[in-house]
Amino acid sequence: MKNLEKTLKSIVENPKYIFRLSVQGVMVGIFAGLMVCLYRFLLSESEHILRNYLTIIQTNVVYIVLFFVFLAVLGLLIDWITKWEVDSSGSGIPQVYAEVKGHMEANWAKVLFSKIVTGVMTALGGLSLGPEGPSVQIGGMAGKGVARLFKGSKTDELRLILVGSAVGITAAFNAPLAGVLFVMEEINHGFDKTLIFIALVSAIVSDFISKSIFGQSTVLTFPINNIPLENYWILIVLGIVIGVIGYVYNIGMIKSSDFVNSLKIPSQLKFVAVFIISGVVALTIPQISDGGHFMMDMLGVAIPSLGVLVLLLVLKYLFSMFSFSSGAPGGIFLPILVLGAYIGAIFGSVVVPALGMGHVLIYKFIVISMAGFFAATVRSPITGIVLIAEMCGSTESLVAMIIVSLIAYVVPTILGNEPIYESLYDRLLLNKNREFVKKPSKHVLSEYVVPLDCDYINFKIKDIPFPKNAIVVSVIRNGKYIIPTEDFNIKYSDQVQILTDVNDYPYVREEIEELFGG
Structure with a gap:
């Protein structure tokens, strides 16, 4: 031992x-x-x-x-x-x-x-x-x-x-x-x-x-002023609005991808059609082409009128949905941030004059909404908050971003919507062309943290239904490495290290995450 x-x-x-x-x-x-x-x-x-x-x-x-x-x-x-x-x-x-x-x-x-x-x-x-x-x-x-x-x-x-x-x-x-x-x-x-x-x-x-x-300049250079404390209640409204729109975004992206995959169209014809339609869009509505840098730069120059903001938001969402559902190589990370920015610009354009706040505060709502929409769609609020803070080079909006992000996170979760990347991951595994290929035998040491809501806290290791092809080799508790016996009791926050073969690893990981509520 x-x-x-x-x-x-x-x-x-x-x-x-x-x-x-x-x-x-x-x-x-x-x-x-x-x-x-x-x-x-x-x-x-x-x-x-x-x-x-x-x-x-x-x-x-x-x-x-x-x-x-x-x-x-x-x-x-x-x-x-x-x-x-x-x-x-x-x-x-x-x-x-x-x-x-x-x-x-x-x-x-x-x-x-x-x-x-x-x-x-x-x-x-x-x-x-x-x-x-x-x-x-x-x-x-x-x-x-x-x-x-x-x-x-x-x-x-x-x-x-x-x-x-x-x-x-x-x-x-x-x-x-x-x-x-x-x-x-x-x-x-x-x-x-x-x-x-x-x-x-x-x-x-x-x-x-x-x-x-x-260069060392930040990605975003928007002026950021503080929202008066007496108007902080408006952040709750913004969080709810973003949460609902995030729910609609995720549903639309997944449904459109499923619809395109269900069509019996030769892939060559599909991609040619996608690029041709993209060319038509580029010629007629160039503002919504590419990932979104152009639309973000527009906000940096001047805030467009409310009608233009709404039109660009809707068209950008539809074109992003169309582009992504085609299966062409490319991500949704930047389009999510751009859509979040325009939601904030629209919201700010409505509430800033209504509450008698300074026009420059619209940029504050833009920054906050980017973090909130990231939380609503990706469901990673901490990453979104830190990301926007680093992009702005400022932490002045942290409290406001936390309020909006938490609410925007909760709303689609209550509505039963999965995070966008988890939905895409599930569909990736369902791809009939992806088959598991047996690899040369190697050991994988993986680590799992026991959460507070785990059903097996205070259970002995022998009483926990670990997969048969996995071995609990050690537990880290309070920074100390323990070689557990069968009668060892698992506690909250234990870091359980499990050894398995690389070929069993995918299924072992899924089973253990199920045990620990991951």
Whole structure:
């Protein structure tokens, strides 16, 4: 028993092991950071190319015809690449989620190449898809590449995939804390001190690289004034409004994706049609094209009229729903933030004059609503609050964002709506083309925190129906490693470490999360 305890401590507390993980974290920060920054740069240039081209083809019939021929070719190329590497389609976050849960085994090099190339194509085509979901997948696959270079354990490989995913958010938004929190809150759904340590190391390195390339200025530069305390009640109304709209957003995105998947349309024809329609939108309503940078920049210049704000919000939502349901590579992260910003702009345009507040306070509602809409759709309120705070470079709106985010989180939850990424993950696993491939036998050490509402608190280990193909090897309680016997009682906040084979890991994890209410 003492030998096993020493072995476990040597794995998690050995300075050499921690140093090796730190080196790997630095390498993930460099490699994943460079890959995500490359992706971010290429997307930005692609969007500029599209908008510059749109300004010169308006009255030239030949150029317009060539534009649509180009879009048709892009559609065919997207179809070919997504068949060549099926894991490059869609957002990318559900794919990372499936990989760390053991349901996928992606080819990291193919995904890196195909995700970057197809992302550039969707940007050139003007689809309303964001870069952040793909950035998470690009970072995760870069982390997997580093893990394969070191030839470490499967446990460390899964950790480095998560670390790379944090880099994806960090490099995309210059938001290292939000990147780490997103992985903890949305993907890993657990507290792993070793993972947090490596993720922070990697995030800091990648943030330095990102700021060296794109500058140190914050993503958002809106003026932010304080809402008078006597008007704080309006935040409750805003939270309810955002929660209801978030519910409608999630339902619409999932229903539209299911509808498109039910259609018996050849994929080549589908993607060509999607790109052609996107071209029509770019020519007629260029404001809603691409992920949403243009619409966000509009708010920075001047707040449009209320009618224009409502029209752009509705059209952006419909075009985002159309773009995403096609299955084209790209995410919904940025469109969610843009929609949240416009909800805040509309709300502010109504209540600010009605309550006699200063016009500049509309920007306060824009910032608050971005965090709130993220909480309503993704259901990760802490990440959303920290993300917007880092994007603004200010913590002055924290209390207001917390109030709105908590209410916006509760409303769709009460209505029985699943978080958007969990819904997409469930549909990814239901894909009939995805079959579990048996891998060479390796051990995976996973960690689960016992929550307060767990049904097995104070139960003996022998009385808890753990999966037969899983072994409880240690429990961390109050910072101490304990090798439990069958009569050991599980307590609240215990960190239970379980060893299983990589082939059993997906099913073992699901069963244990069910036991612990995860």
